[in-house]
Amino acid sequence: xxDTSARTPYGTLPAAAPLPxxxxxxxxxxxxxxxxxxxxxxxxxxxxxxxxxxDAAGVDCLLVGDSLGxxxxxxxxxxxxxxxxxxxxxxxxxRGVRRVQxxxxxxxxxxxxxxxxxxxxxxxxxxxxxxxGAHMVKLEGGGWTVETVRFLVERGIPVCAHLGLTPQTVHxxxxxxxxxxxxAEAERLRRQALELQDAGAxxxxxxxxxxxxxxxxxxxxxxxxxxGIGSGNGTAGQVLVMHDMLGIHLxxxxxxxxxxxxxxxxxxxxxxxxxxxxxxxxFPDNTLHAW
Ligand code: KIV
Numbered sequence: 001x002x003d004t005s006a007r008t009p010y011g012t013l014p015a016a017a018p019l020p021x022x023x024x025x026x027x028x029x030x031x032x033x034x035x036x037x038x039x040x041x042x043x044x045x046x047x048x049x050x051x052x053x054x055d056a057a058g059v060d061c062l063l064v065g066d067s068l069g070x071x072x073x074x075x076x077x078x079x080x081x082x083x084x085x086x087x088x089x090x091x092x093x094x095r096g097v098r099r100v101q102x103x104x105x106x107x108x109x110x111x112x113x114x115x116x117x118x119x120x121x122x123x124x125x126x127x128x129x130x131x132x133g134a135h136m137v138k139l140e141g142g143g144w145t146v147e148t149v150r151f152l153v154e155r156g157i158p159v160c161a162h163l164g165l166t167p168q169t170v171h172x173x174x175x176x177x178x179x180x181x182x183x184a185e186a187e188r189l190r191r192q193a194l195e196l197q198d199a200g201a202x203x204x205x206x207x208x209x210x211x212x213x214x215x216x217x218x219x220x221x222x223x224x225x226x227x228g229i230g231s232g233n234g235t236a237g238q239v240l241v242m243h244d245m246l247g248i249h250l251x252x253x254x255x256x257x258x259x260x261x262x263x264x265x266x267x268x269x270x271x272x273x274x275x276x277x278x279x280x281x282x283f284p285d286n287t288l289h290a291w
Contacts, residue, residue, distance in 0.1 A: 022058075022101060022103045023103065024102065024103045024105075025060050025061060025103055025104060025105035026105070026135075027158060027202055030060075030105070030202070030203075030225055031223070031225075033060075034222075034225055034236055038279065039236065039237050039238065039278050039279050039281065040060050040061060040225060040227060040236055040237025040238075040278075041058070041059050041060050041061070041237065041238065041274065041275040041278040041279060042059065042060060042061040042062065042063055042107075042227055042237055042238065042239040043059050043062060043063070043239065043240060043241075043242045043245070043271065043274070044062070044063045044064070044065040044067055044068075044071075044239070044240070044241045044242050045062040045063070045064060045093045045096070045242055046064060046065075046068040046071065046072050046089045046092070046093065046242075047072075047089070047092050047093065047096065048092045048093065048095045048096030048099070049096060050096070050242060050267075051092070051093040051094075051095075051096030051097050051104075052096040052097065052099055052100045053267055053268050053271060054097075054104070054242070054271050055096070055097045055100040055101045055102070055103065055104045056100045056101065056268060057268045057269075057271035057272040057275060058271075058272055058275045059104060059271065059274075059275055060104065060105060060237070060275075061104060061105040061106070061107060061227075061237075061239075062093055062097065062104050062105075062106050062107070063107045063109065063138065063239060064086065064089050064090045064093050064106065064107065064108050064109060064134065065078075065109050065138075065241070066078040066081040066086060066109040066111045066112070066167075066168070067167070067241050068081065068085070068086075068089055069081040070250070071241060071243050071249075071250075072089075073085075074250065077167060077170055077171075078111070078112065078167045078168055078170075079112050079168060079170075079171075081111040081112065082111060082114075083110075083111055083114045083125050083128060083129075085111070086108060086109060086110070086111050086114075086129060086132075087108075087128050087129060087131075087132040088132075090106070090108045090129055090132040090133055090134050091132045091133055093106060093133075094106055094132070094133030094134070095133075105135050105136065106133065106134050106135050106136075107134060107135065107136045107137070107138050107160050107203070108129035108130075108132065108134030108136070108137050108138070109137075109138045110122070110125050110126065110129065110137050110138065110139045111168075112168040115139050115148060119147060119148050119151040119152075122139070122148045122151065122152060123151065123152060123155060123157075125137075126152050126157045127157075130157060135158065136157075136158040136159065136160050136202075136203065137152070137157060137158075137159060137160070138159070138160040138161070138162055138203075138205065139159065139160075139161065139162065140161075140162040140166035140167070140168050140169065141161075141162070141163070141166055141169070142161070142163050142188075142189070142192025142193070142195065142196060143192055143195075145161065145196070146192075146195045146196060146198075146199045147199070149161060149196055149199040149200060149201050150199040150200055153199065153200030153201070154200070158202055158203075159200065159201045159202070159203075160201065160202070160203035160204065160205060160227075161193075161196040161201040161203070161204045161205070161224075162204070162205040162207065163179075163189055163192055163193060163196075163204060163205070163206055163207075163209075164179045164180060164189065164205075164206050164207040164208050164209040164231065165177070165178070165179050165207040165208035165209075165230075166207070167207075176208070176254075177208070178208045178209065178210065178230075178291050179207075179208055179209050180209040180210060180213050181210060181291075186210075186213050189209065189213065189217065190213075190216065190217055190220065193206075193217045193220070193221060193224075193226075194220060194221070196224065197221045197223055197224040201224050202223065202224055202225065203224065203225050203226075203227060204217075204221065204224050204225070204226050204227065205226075205227045205228075205229065205239065206226050206227070206228050206229070206231045206235060207228075207229045207230060207231065208229070208230040208231065208256075208291070209231045209291075210231075210232070210290070210291050211231060211232020211233070211234060211286050211290035211291065212232070212234075213231075214226065214228050214231035214232050214234055214235050215232065215234025215235070218234055218235050218236055225237060227239050228284070229256070230254060230255075230256035230284075230289070230290070230291075231256075231290065232284060232286050232289075232290035232291075233281055233283070233284050233285070233286055233290070237278065238278045238283065238284065240257060240274070241257075242271075244257045245257060245258065245259065245260045245261075245270070245271075245274055246259070246260065246261050246267060246270055247259040247261045247262070255289070256284060256289040256290065257289075258274075258277075258283055258284070258288075258289065260273050260274045260277075
């Protein structure tokens with residue numbers, strides 16, 4: 001019988017049904033997936049072992065999110081995370097994925113205070129994440145970020161933007177709450193999303209916005225793939241914090257999370273179930289996981 005377990009320097013991952021060989025995820029491949037209506041399955045990852053398991057389970061993209069400030073460091077928010085820490089975790093994740101399939105698209109989060117002062121500061125910080133092995137960088141906010149996005153994209157750095165609930169500005173937003181409920185706020189988010197696409201952003205995380213608004217924004221952005229978190233199932237893809245979807249967390253789980261460990265025999269199976277549910281559109285369920 002064929003041995004389907006994946007050997008990594010960190011141990012042997014449990015045997016599971018072998019995945020069909022996959023092409024590495026790239027910007028053209030993401031565009032192809034979008035055009036044929038295949039949803040993008042993304043999770044966060046912060047270390048080599050979980051990154052290797054996620055790769056083996058078939059995720060398309062891994063986000064080395066600054067949520068590691070809360071998940072790994074036990075901070076109350078993402079605000080205290082440094083660029084040096086982001087580079088360290090990005091290197092760990094990239095080593096993990098290179099040991100298994102090596103097909104995953106890795107996104108490194110620019111932490112608070114590493115891109116706000118000037119486009120040059122953003123470029124230096126983005127270069128550090130790319131040198132740590134990221135394929136794309138993510139930054140939060142709209143309006144003032146447009147020129148920064150254009151500056152990075154013109155210099156060869158793929159950019160993922162992030163609108164809606166932007167955790168780095170949680171204090172200014174007054175807490176972790178749904179964004180874009182009023183028509184004026186929704187209109188501002190629609191406009192900012194279009195500006196970010198025009199500036200060259202090829203991915204856009206939409207966090208905690210109403211499902212109908214996220215679906216509208218998705219339709220108006222053919223070249224920028226929306227990735228929803230707590231924003232319903234009308235986006236081009238989904239992301240969750242890995243620990244949340246495995247049912248391990250320090251605080252309250254947000255309402256939009258499903259625990260994929262329930263009924264799963266292993267972490268790898270739980271992640272594979274998440275990937276399958278994103279791809280077939282059964283997660284998120286707008287009646288349970290959206291506003
Ligand atoms: O930092 C993070 O993990 C994120 C996701 C929650 C989208 O930004």
